[in-house]
Amino acid sequence: MKRKKQITNKTIVMTAVIGSLIVMGTMITNMLWTSRQTAMATSEAVGAVSTFYLEAMADRRAKTITNLINSNFDHMQKAVDFIAGEDIDSQEELRDCLGEIKSLLGLNRFALVDEDNVVYTQYTTYTGGSRHTFLTDAALNSRIITTVSLYGSSKQLCLAIPTPDLVIMGKNFKACFVQVDIREIVELLAFDDRGRTHFALYAKNGGNLSGTRLGPVIQDDNLFESLKGVIPDDVWEDNYRNFELEKNGSLALELEGAEESLCYVPIRGTGWEMAVLIRDSVIQDQIRNVSERSLKTTRIQIIFTLVTVLILATILLYQLGAISRAKLEEEKETSRSFRDMANTDSMTGVRNKHAYTEAEKIINEQIGSGELRNLAVVVGDINGLKHVNDTLGHAAGDQLIRDACTLICEYFKHGAVYRIGGDEFVVLLEGTGYDSMLETIRALNRKVEDNIKEDAVVVSIGYASLNPDDRQLRDVFERADQMMYERKKELKAMGAQTR
Amino acid sequence: MRIISKKAGVLAATLATVLVFSSCAGVPAAGEHSENTSTTEIESTDSGSSDKGVAARSSESVDSAVDFEHELDEYEPHKDHYNFYFTYKTVHPWWDAVALGMEEAQRQFLDKGITITYEYMAPEGASAEDQTERLLAAAQKDYDVIGVDVADEEVISPVLDELIDEGTKVMTFSSSDASEDCKRIAYVGNTHNYQDGVDLTEALCKKLDYKGKVAILVGSVGAPCHEDRARGAKDTIAQYADMEIVAVEYDMDSVDLAYDLTLKILEDNPDLDGIVCCNMSNPVGAARAITEKESDAVIVGMDHDEEALKYLHDGVIYCLGVQDCYSIGYDTIQVAVKIADGNVPGALFPEKTDEITTVIYQEDAALMLELLYGDIL
DSSP: OHHHHHHHHHHHHHHHHHHHHHHHHHHHHHHHHHHHHHHHHHHHHHHHHHHHHHHHHHHHHHHHHHHHHHHHHHHHHHHHHHHHHSOOOSHHHHHHHHHHHHHHHTOSEEEEEETTOEEEOSSEEEEOTTTOGGGGSSOOOSOEEEEEOOTTBOOEEEEEEEEEEEEETTEEEEEEEEEEEHHHHHHHHHTTTTTSSEEEEEOTTSOBSSOOOOHHHHTTSOHHHHHBTTBOHHHHHHHHHHHHTTOOEEEEEEETTEEEEEEEEEETTTTEEEEEEEEHHHHHHHHHHHHHHHHHHHHHHHHHHHHHHHHHHHHHHHHHHHHHHHHHHHHHHHHHHHHHHHHBOTTTSSBOHHHHHHHHHHHHHHHHHTOOOOOEEEEEEETTHHHHHHHHOHHHHHHHHHHHHHHHHHHOTTEEEEEOSSSEEEEEEOHHHHHTHHHHHHHHHHHHHHHHHHTOOOEEEEEEEOOTTOOSHHHHHHHHHHHHHHHHHHHHHTTOOOO | OOSBOHHHHHHHHHHHHHHHHHHHHHOOOTTSSOSOTTOOSSEEEOOOOSSTTOOOOTTSOOOOSSOOOOOOOSOOOSOSEEEEEEEOSSSOHHHHHHHHHHHHHHHHHHHTTOEEEEEEEOOSSOOHHHHHHHHHHHHTSOOSEEEEOOSOHHHHHHHHHHHHHTTOOEEEEETOOOOTTOOOSOEEEOSOHHHHHHHHHHHHHHHTTTOEEEEEEEOSTTOHHHHHHHHHHHHHHHTOTTEEEEEEEEOTTOHHHHHHHHHHHHHHOTTOOEEEEOSSHHHHHHHHHHHHHTOOOEEEEESOOHHHHHHHHHTSEEEEEEEOHHHHHHHHHHHHHHHHTTOOSSSSSOSEEEOOEEEEEHHHHHHHHHHHHOSOO
């Protein structure tokens, strides 16, 4: 029963430990596997994402410019309608009106052109036939988009609309046009980019219109001049043709081990191409950042779970241990109680016959091995117990037994007292008790003799010491028992009851 | 807001560096073939005006073929609004470049709170009669100053004197001044047209090893700048016994006419060795014809026409004299304001404000194209 309890406790502990290790191992393995899978998926996704991301970005920016152009065309038409409704009688009034509109629209140039190709702006009136290419056609029938880059001026987008019904100061006006600085368009486009990508506007020949840098290879130079020798000739020619035909496309560059993706889309009606370039490592970094954030969260969750499991396991183990210890103590106590009950005389509280038998076994082994040299056995028997039982009842007899036991214990303080029969006691003496045995017995005997006169408890004592010839305790006991009977006779002679 | 980008400034500085190094590399030995030592592979020239504040002669380093970086001087205008009238020879990109310089000055005055309005007008074809009509009409209006790029000095100079006598403030500008005895108040522009003709022709002669047949294309009849350059060309060729002028034609500032004239000259002179072009339209028309006829004739010419610069880049044109039109326009407005306030040439401005001309060659064409027109097609 005791052995079975110990195995159960160990099993619980082992199960808890092994279980925790398995849980932790599984979690760590799962985390590592997930990390590796994520890294592989990231690498595979970058290529696809680069192109998709850039195409979307280039397309969005191209649409922004298209919207800007359409918006300006709308504003121009409204402005022309407004001017047509004004009663303008002089050049000064016309200039004031043009100035107000230019200011309202926030443009570099807002101008009207009369039928003689004279251009009217807020501050100047000039013959513009050679300056504005869209005026080379005598008739202007539709909206026109051109790029202006004249004699070192900043590159500008010129938008013109016909004004067939506009008459001011008796003159017919053929066109209205505005010019938008391309740098302002670039600033508009750069607003939400935060420097993550490079972008630039190009003419059909690859000339940089925006003045923006397209990465370390191309910078702000002509796109195709920069790409010569950087990409294969056939790729170069394909992309050059795409520009000429106002088509979209993409290409990949590699410089000093860094891969870059470039996408371009045409901007409808302008002859421009919007090109966006990004280093693949930027996308990789972004995806990696997202992955790492996700993994970090997973790791935190795993660590939190592990810690929680560990804490719970520790608490559980502690509680199990406490319960086990309590149960063990309880069992030990019970065992001790049972053992005490088995070895204790219930009436007197001293060791009983069973205890004596166990002690006898041990002592016999010691005698057999020769390790026990000083041992004495005292045998005591109560005089007159039967008489008391018969005359005064068993309760008085029991009291006599307890009194006798008290008397014996009082004198043999350094000995082990056993009640081995109804009126029979044995005291085993070793050490101090052995050394003082004769004095103790003499004192007890004097007491007993006094008790005879006082009609108190009388105990007959016999004793014997271990002799070298003794083989077992019984040999010593018998000599002491013999002596006790002799003493009983002496006491009878003194007036004590014998039975 | 300035119209010229920083990039243009950088390019200008780069170009200047190229020009300086090229110039250093190309200076011929003194006394070799010509007394004129100013002809270099790349050079800038001006008239050597005696007035203070005028740009230095070509012996000094060339700062830039085109100076886009200008700031108004410390002069404080008397009024907050000026209204000018400018008229020039003909509608042509050359004067559009002048207009850009004018607009930059106008913007800078506006930043100082001074509004400048002006008309900048020209006929489709150069005409002294048309210019006379425009001037007389302008004189009837209340312009602060009238500026003229003289179409024909013999016709226009008396008209200007008449306007001055009537109290109108008149100045001349761009490439052609009035006659020496004209009463116009001041001139801003090229004062060294004769020397430009000399320098271009000298470059041609050297290229031809000082022998061969040469044609001269001139612009408008009577236009001082064109006539002066043609004179410089003739005088230079006259110095070399083995060189011969086989034709002198006027294209009236028309590219198409220059083309037709060149075809005719080539037809008459299949062994033509070179052409001196005295205006902006001459070299374009000549280059078209030379290309078409696959002639080996060497072309030297004036100005910065985009098509001409491309021909220069491709080696069809040998060299071009580029005038700083931008600075001409800018300085014209600045001088006009001072004249409007009643000032006369002296400490505030010279009687002739000179602007540089830079001769550029094939190796400089790409940079000049980028500088003036951007890299767009």
